[in-house]
Amino acid sequence: MIEQNAFVLHSRPYRENQQLVDLLTEQDGKVTALVYVGQSKRSIKKGLIQPFLPLKLTLKGQGNVKYITQIDSISKSYSLVKYSLFSSFYINELLIRLLTEQIACQHLFSQYQTTLTALAQGEEIAPQLRLFELALLEELGLSFDFSPVFEHDVNYFHYIAEQGFVPVYDPFPKNSTQCFDKTHLQAIAQRGSLYQNGMSEDVSYTFKLLMRQVINQLLGNKPLNSRKLFANKAYS
Template sequence: MPEQYAFVLHARPYRDNQQLVDLFTEAEGKVSALVFVGQSKRSIKKALLQPFLPLKVIIKGNANLKHIHAIESCAKSYPLVRHSLFSAFYINELLIRLLTEHITCQDLFNQYQKTISALANQQDIAPQLRIFEAALLAELGVSFEFSPVFEHDVQWFCYVGEEGFIPIYDEQVMTKTEHNRYFNSEHLRAIANNQHQGIATLSVESEQTFKLLMRQVINNLLGNKPLNSRKLFIKNL
């Protein structure tokens, strides 16, 4: 297997001075592989096994057991702090939880680098997360069909997995369930235009709607098992 670009998503001790590393790679997508790091606290390989450091790696082995044969940094680590750092950990956890191993996803890998770079450059976090989430969902075969929000003259919609956006004609049903399951049609139209035309900004209200929509869809994919990275935001408010 030739050399390829990669990022560490997560690394943990394994046994016999080895670590089990989850990588996001340019050519193979998500890969779990073992690497020998030795006993020294100053191990060069151990120092490289950190998130958000651009790497070049050579991975060998069969589908059941991969080994990192060679590893080196190819640029400086992205300087992420506080909420930008927490957001980057959130992105990493999404990739670990949702991607299937050994499936090439070049576009998503490119978007990952763009998103991490944008976060490191202190760009607005919310738009960057929505862009990445949309790219990840597209890779997973999930997309939004916004045409119903333009075709139906109602104020509210709900979103149902395989059915998409469903208009709410009787708003009384909203009082019987969680209100954040329903989305304002004006906000959804703004999101649709944002996706189609590449508009850089949304109103605060539309951005919040977009966040709730993405959270609902992603939570369903996760099986409603909470993400650990979200706790970082709560602890550091």
């Protein structure tokens, strides 16, 4: 048993007076755990099992499902409203769908906190989601190699899984929606200055399309429910 920081990603009723909880923990990564919440509607534990509330808890047990033996909040919930809240549900669903159980991911845990903080402070949503998506892909071993976009003298590139960026030699490709502009990809590759100086609408759109293509491939045929919350705001 070890006490560690954690966030609830999702919870649902299990058996009488119990909940099954998906957690992102600082030491153990994504964990599925059971917690006894009691019968009272005013149960303290029941009030703590909610997303975006920083927690400190202790897990016990072996196997795929742990037991939460102790749980406390360590600060107030992040103040998230409207599209910032929807964006936070989006990153929670990504973690549930894509992370493997019980593999430590301390850098991603730190990025998760950083993203929630930025969203709660009202910072621009799209850059925060892209940074988080990049951190998640790196955790999954899928970091981008941008070197081809600097080496090839072409205007557009395809991105192909397990191959990376592939040059498109037709200067005016017919299906340009499947291509990524070279200058946009170069800006994304140098994202340190990109976020300091602001991101153009065109680059932001290319970045979103690139990340959506890669993430959709990982998700397979089952789309994310949280994307429906955005309506006309295509952040994810």
